Amino acid sequence: GAKVIISARKQQELDEAEKHLKDMGIEVKTITADMSKRETIADFVDEAVKAFGDIDILINNAGATWGAPAEDYPDEGWDKVMNLNVNAAFFLTQAVGKRCMIPRNSGKVINIASIAGLSGNPEGMKTIAYNTSKGAMVNFTRALASEWGHHNINVNALCPGFFPSKMSQGLLDAQGEKMLERIPLNRFGGEEDLKGAAVLLASEAGRHITGQCLAVDGGTLVS
16 A cells, blocks of 8 residues: 655666556556665655655565675675665664654654575575675664664564565575575575565554564575
8 A cells, every 4th residue: 555666776777677567456666776876865864745744654665685705805805885774774764763753753664685684605605795784774673673663663574585686696596505405494485485484574564663673584594
């Protein structure tokens, strides 16, 4: 039932997503933006508010990764991952909270973290910046939930396990079978597997849940 605003750097991908959502009867607007560039965030929020009014639900979903051994990790890789995965999420949430949520004493923030922020890596995975950034998102979620709770703003995180995506495809190609062995449900996440948890945290059904980081991982963390 929500009006949806989605953002990405590539207009072609936004056009495809917009058509998909509109075919489902969803009212949607797309905004091309690079969230890793802090100076774009204020304009993005202005355009979003102008389109549909105050923002009720914010999902911090932009993310990047970079694979390299820790001892040889390049500066540019570290900065790219941190700027998008941590800085962008903070400054966008700050802008939306200050402009839309705090004045109305209401709002839902859902951060997309990862089980990589809750544990170390299996052998062979060299993604220290990604893990560090997702660990930061876990505690960002907890700290902000505590700070903004008196504004009636719920702040939670989803921590997906292994989901096939453009970002994870190289890793799955190289280690897919070994990764599958670590998942008790014996399957990777699919396009239906985050929806229920997201709706719970975005709706009044989750009104008394805040500061939580929910692993949606097929049981990987307990294996």
